[in-house]
Amino acid sequence: KAGVTQTPRYLIKTRGQQVTLSCSPISGHRSVSWYQQTPGQGLQFLFEYFSETQRNKGNFPGRFSGRQFSNSRSEMNVSTLELGDSALYLCASSLQRGLDTQYFGPGTRLTVL
Amino acid sequence: KNEVEQSPQNLTAQEGEFITINCSYSVGISALHWLQQHPGGGIVSLFMLSSGKKKHGRLIATINIQEKHSSLHITASHPRDSAVYICAVGNTGNQFYFGTGTSLTVIP
Numbered sequence: 001k002a003g004v005t006q007t008p009r010y011l012i013k014t015r016g017q018q019v020t021l022s023c024s025p026i027s028g029h030r031s032v033s034w035y036q037q038t039p040g041q042g043l044q045f046l047f048e049y050f051s052e053t054q055r056n057k058g059n060f061p062g063r064f065s066g067r068q069f070s071n072s073r074s075e076m077n078v079s080t081l082e083l084g085d086s087a088l089y090l091c092a093s094s095l096q097r098g099l100d101t102q103y104f105g106p107g108t109r110l111t112v113l
Numbered sequence: 114k115n116e117v118e119q120s121p122q123n124l125t126a127q128e129g130e131f132i133t134i135n136c137s138y139s140v141g142i143s144a145l146h147w148l149q150q151h152p153g154g155g156i157v158s159l160f161m162l163s164s165g166k167k168k169h170g171r172l173i174a175t176i177n178i179q180e181k182h183s184s185l186h187i188t189a190s191h192p193r194d195s196a197v198y199i200c201a202v203g204n205t206g207n208q209f210y211f212g213t214g215t216s217l218t219v220i221p
Contacts, residue, residue, distance in 0.1 A: 042214060101161050
């Protein structure tokens, strides 16, 4: 089976712009979670989608949003980018919610100038 | 206060040594995960635990629910084990909290 894929792998944007990141889960996986990783804050949970519905959201401003499609692919969007949004954005998929192993994608490295 | 505390933050070992990384948490959990992250960013899930002990090759993970503590052990460490090891807990609301990670360097 193919692993979790994320596109693009690298992205450079300027402050005020918006960005959309994409995540394709492992075939058959229905849960997709998104995480932000920065040197200062480490890994932080952004949100989780399951069956096209956002089931959980971390402590991030409303500029961060996402969605999941019927084929379980997910996108996350960040509007009005700030310098502090520069980070590695990781998505992970699992078969089900809760007690299930998560499989991580390689991440998208976002740089905001 | 962080919901998940890991120790040590940095660890250097000689090849062949037995290594222990500790994780303490303060939230009610449904499961605890040990993750491995190599330079470049890729994260691999090593273990998911809700009780007891699991073993995979030279890696052993244990959890004590009453004490809210987990340990990751690496027996006969090897340079390829050099990575950042992250403890993550999933609560009953399916939110994840992460430790700050333990950076392990194994010297040949």
